[in-house]
Amino acid sequence: MELIDQISINALSKRDLLLIIKALEYTNENTKLNEFIDLRNSIIKELCFLTNTTEDVFVNYLESNN
Known part of the structure; x- marks a missing residue:
């Protein structure tokens, strides 16, 4: 399990x-x-940071063509 220090x-x-x-x-x-919405918000916050976008832009990107 030590291999799963970062996902x-x-x-x-x-x-x-x-x-x-x-x-x-x-x-x-x-x-x-x-806890569920906190986890969702944490994931979104990190992904927005990594992609240098806002939450709206990022979620709209995920929803496009789905």
Whole structure:
């Protein structure tokens, strides 16, 4: 398990990332557990930082052609 110190998103498709984000939103809405939306927001924040974009631009990019 020591090999999983950092997770890479290189192997995830655009569709996979969108599904993860939408699943976290859906789960938060239906369970009211903030941990899910906090994780979603953390993932989005990091991806926006890495791509130098805003959340709206990044999510719109993921949603395009899906």
